[in-house]
Amino acid sequence: MATVHKINEDLVKERQKCTFNVQELTYLLDGGEEVTKERREFENILRNVKELQDEVPEVYLSHKERYENAVRKTCILQNVRNDFEKKREVLSPRNIFRAGYAVIKDVSPFFLHNGMFVPTIIGQGTPEQQAEWLPKAKAMAIIGTYAQTELGHGTFIRGLETTATYDAKTEEFILNSPKVTSYKWWPGGLGTTVNHCITVAQLYINGKKYGIHPFIVQIRDLETHKPLPGIKVGEIGPKMGFATANNGFLGFQNFRIPRKNMLMKNAQVLKDGTFVKGMNEKLTYGTMVMVRVNIVSDSAFHTAMAATIAVRYAAVRHQSQLKAKEPEVQIIDYLTQQHKLFIAIATSHAFSNTYTWLYQAYLKVVEDLGKQKQDHLPELHALSCCLKATSSRDAGVIVEQCRLACGGHGYMASSNLPIIYGYTTAAITYEGEHTVLLLQTARYLMKAWMSALEGKVLAPSVAYLVDWLKSDKQRWQNTPEVIVKGFQHVAAGKIKDAFDAIQKHVKAGKDYEDAWNLASVQLIKASEAHSRAILCDGYLRETVRTSSSVSPSLAKVLNHLVQLYIVYWTLETAGDLLVYSNIGKDDIAVLKEKYEELLALIRPNAVGLVDAFDISDEILQSTLGSYDGRVYERLMEEAMKSPLNKEPVNQSFHKYLKPFIKKAKL
Ligand SMILES: CCCCCCC/C=C/C(=O)SCCNC(=O)CCNC(=O)[C@H](O)C(C)(C)COP(=O)(O)OP(=O)(O)OC[C@H]1O[C@@H](n2cnc3c(N)ncnc32)[C@H](O)[C@@H]1OP(=O)(O)O
Numbered sequence: 053m054a055t056v057h058k059i060n061e062d063l064v065k066e067r068q069k070c071t072f073n074v075q076e077l078t079y080l081l082d083g084g085e086e087v088t089k090e091r092r093e094f095e096n097i098l099r100n101v102k103e104l105q106d107e108v109p110e111v112y113l114s115h116k117e118r119y120e121n122a123v124r125k126t127c128i129l130q131n132v133r134n135d136f137e138k139k140r141e142v143l144s145p146r147n148i149f150r151a152g153y154a155v156i157k158d159v160s161p162f163f164l165h166n167g168m169f170v171p172t173i174i175g176q177g178t179p180e181q182q183a184e185w186l187p188k189a190k191a192m193a194i195i196g197t198y199a200q201t202e203l204g205h206g207t208f209i210r211g212l213e214t215t216a217t218y219d220a221k222t223e224e225f226i227l228n229s230p231k232v233t234s235y236k237w238w239p240g241g242l243g244t245t246v247n248h249c250i251t252v253a254q255l256y257i258n259g260k261k262y263g264i265h266p267f268i269v270q271i272r273d274l275e276t277h278k279p280l281p282g283i284k285v286g287e288i289g290p291k292m293g294f295a296t297a298n299n300g301f302l303g304f305q306n307f308r309i310p311r312k313n314m315l316m317k318n319a320q321v322l323k324d325g326t327f328v329k330g331m332n333e334k335l336t337y338g339t340m341v342m343v344r345v346n347i348v349s350d351s352a353f354h355t356a357m358a359a360t361i362a363v364r365y366a367a368v369r370h371q372s373q374l375k376a377k378e379p380e381v382q383i384i385d386y387l388t389q390q391h392k393l394f395i396a397i398a399t400s401h402a403f404s405n406t407y408t409w410l411y412q413a414y415l416k417v418v419e420d421l422g423k424q425k426q427d428h429l430p431e432l433h434a435l436s437c438c439l440k441a442t443s444s445r446d447a448g449v450i451v452e453q454c455r456l457a458c459g460g461h462g463y464m465a466s467s468n469l470p471i472i473y474g475y476t477t478a479a480i481t482y483e484g485e486h487t488v489l490l491l492q493t494a495r496y497l498m499k500a501w502m503s504a505l506e507g508k509v510l511a512p513s514v515a516y517l518v519d520w521l522k523s524d525k526q527r528w529q530n531t532p533e534v535i536v537k538g539f540q541h542v543a544a545g546k547i548k549d550a551f552d553a554i555q556k557h558v559k560a561g562k563d564y565e566d567a568w569n570l571a572s573v574q575l576i577k578a579s580e581a582h583s584r585a586i587l588c589d590g591y592l593r594e595t596v597r598t599s600s601s602v603s604p605s606l607a608k609v610l611n612h613l614v615q616l617y618i619v620y621w622t623l624e625t626a627g628d629l630l631v632y633s634n635i636g637k638d639d640i641a642v643l644k645e646k647y648e649e650l651l652a653l654i655r656p657n658a659v660g661l662v663d664a665f666d667i668s669d670e671i672l673q674s675t676l677g678s679y680d681g682r683v684y685e686r687l688m689e690e691a692m693k694s695p696l697n698k699e700p701v702n703q704s705f706h707k708y709l710k711p712f713i714k715k716a717k718l
């Protein structure tokens with residue numbers, strides 16, 4: 053039986069100070085009591101699976117051992133999940149996502165199977181193709197990944213070099229990787245795990261190029277797992293993080309697949325080689341839109357993990373005296389520490405709230421596309437790009453800030469902050485590089501501005517441009533609603549400036565594309581400002597909406613958090629607000645005081661707020677952030693697991709140090 057330890061006294065006191073019902077907030081964040089119960093039940097089952105307990109911490113394993121251990125545990129996890137789902141309902145994707153961390157400790161080699169392979173079959177396959185592949189994929193009789201990026205191209209996917217040439221005689225596609233730069237590079241699980249993948253390749257029929265399309269390709273023998281003839285596949289080696297994701301490379305040499313393996317929900321190739329265009333060629337990019345939406349939710353969770361670790365640690369850690377003769381203070385009582393940490397809590401809430409409405413918008417577009425309607429697709433694309441870019445970037449900054457807030461101990465692998473940073477920072481690049489996605493949104497914003505100038509009706513997320521053109525700037529008030537309008541004014545002003553900059557370059561004789569490049573720093577700034585306005589507006593609206601359905605004590609705390617988020621970003625972007633809105637120096641001075649007041653109001657609830665994220669110790673994997681706050685004991689216990697502490701004298705002493713020291717004495 054596991055030993056039950058006493059909870060750290062500071063944490064006990066912190067929990068007593070809390071002014072709201074922690075459980076109520078957990079239910080709200082999870083999306084309902086039932087979801088929380090399902091999650092806890094599943095996590096509890098996993099906790100008791102003996103085979104999932106690691107004897108040696110993963111960091112001490114070799115690259116190969118770490119991977120093999122991850123595959124072993126992922127298979128157990130999948131079996132436990134299957135048993136669970138046989139008896140009860142299918143687990144929600146978010147609950148599965150969370151539980152995965154308790155088992156794998158890093159990124160699962162099956163990440164891409166569930167995250168992109170299965171969704172691409174659903175999103176890009178015809179009903180017949182779904183009937184053929186989905187049951188096998190869902191049951192994991194086949195394991196797959198999403199192979200799009202190549203050594204030579206990740207961003208510019210129209211430039212992908214893998215070819216799929218149709219042979220009407222045999223009704224097959226012939227896949228080839230003509231150059232080293234055509235090799236697929238990065239797909240998770242591709243290295244040594246998967247036997248199938250979605251390959252994105254340039255379609256050729258009778259010598260004519262028809263653009264990129266997705267194909268289902270079996271790459272390994274189902275029995276021996278050996279690469280099939282014509283396939284060259286392997287692992288790309290160690291990375292900054294993602295140690296167990298098993299990212300791989302893949303090349304094709306005259307590799308044939310049947311015609312039916314091209315996913316044909318959008319465009320089709322008929323038996324005789326006739327190409328049938330889809331409603332919109334960009335629908336081929338559909339899986340990326342879905343994953344970008346999901347990354348907003350991932351960012352919320354990673355921020356919550358880091359906040360939980362750093363806030364609990366800050367409550368337990370005492371360092372320095374505020375006043376002579378008084379005991380050393382809990383570091384959470386330093387205002388600078390609260391400044392680093394409380395924004396982490398509020399940011400996680402901002403992203404969760406944003407994900408809630410963005411996911412609904414995504415579902416609506418999917419439903420519309422089913423009816424051949426695509427009016428809202430450009431807006432969704434623009435929103436998913438800038439919100440993915442901003443949420444992943446902010447999460448990276450917040451996780452690093454939380455690490456710094458933990459001082460030296462935050463640098464320990466056992467704090468788990470380095471691993472969390474590893475997967476947070478990866479998300480800034482994958483699924484559309486940060487700058488590139490901001491520029492995609494900017495492209496939409498330029499069109500929206502043009503439409504606003506022409507007096508057209510705009511989509512809801514950019515409707516503020518019309519208001520901005522029509523009205524005089526609103527008189528400034530330090531209320532959340534007016535501040536959000538201020539963020540919209542900043543965005544509108546920057547959008548106008550970027551638009552004017554392009555026009556200026558065009559008038560000076562530049563091509564539009566060159567003018568775009570010359571204005572692109574302004575374009576990404578406009579896109580960032582738009583994201584912030586969207587985040588603040590959505591977070592505020594969702595908070596107002598939920599506040600009416602929760603207890604008054606919880607509503608008050610949620611209100612403090614949203615205000616903190618808005619005031620924090622007002623002060624961070626005060627320069628922009630001074631340029632583009634009616635805010636004055638005096639308003640900023642008042643907001644500085646307001647910010648300090650909000651920190652003080654949140655202070656008693658800080659530990660309760662991170663407890664409400666309800667992230668179990670098994671998921672957190674942190675010596676600094678565990679629920680019981682046994683920080684120092686855990687740091688020491690983990691240190692004792694180092695293989696270097698298993699023998700009184702290491703052999704290197706006899707081999708190298710001793711002779712070296714002896715020589716030095718002579
Ligand atoms: C949750 C678990 C899973 C986690 C998995 C994590 C592992 C990581 C996986 C990966 O990274 S998979 C690989 C992801 N790769 C990318 O994201 C590539 C990024 N590049 C692109 O998306 C595109 O190349 C581009 C940058 C959008 C440019 O595409 P293209 O050159 O074809 O377009 P443009 O000529 O610039 O025209 C743009 C035109 O098309 C519209 N558009 C672009 N993308 C979409 C879309 N997804 N949906 C709808 N519409 C789209 C865009 O708005 C432009 O429209 P107009 O302005 O011309 O009207």
Ligand SMILES: Cc1cc2nc3c(=O)[nH]c(=O)nc-3n(C[C@H](O)[C@H](O)[C@H](O)COP(=O)(O)OP(=O)(O)OC[C@H]3O[C@@H](n4cnc5c(N)ncnc54)[C@H](O)[C@@H]3O)c2cc1C
Pocket residue numbers: 164197198199200201204205206207208237238239240294299478481482483484485486487488491
């Ligand atoms: C951990 C991880 C996991 C991944 N998993 C997968 C996977 O499972 N499947 C898969 O297919 N791919 C995967 N990828 C690949 C990923 O999608 C690409 O790395 C990403 O899309 C960026 O492309 P790139 O690497 O070609 O960067 P590049 O496009 O070469 O970017 C380099 C620089 O050029 C700039 N740049 C490029 N184009 C423009 C432009 N038009 N305007 C302005 N600046 C530009 C960028 O901003 C960046 O600063 C993964 C990547 C990582 C890091």
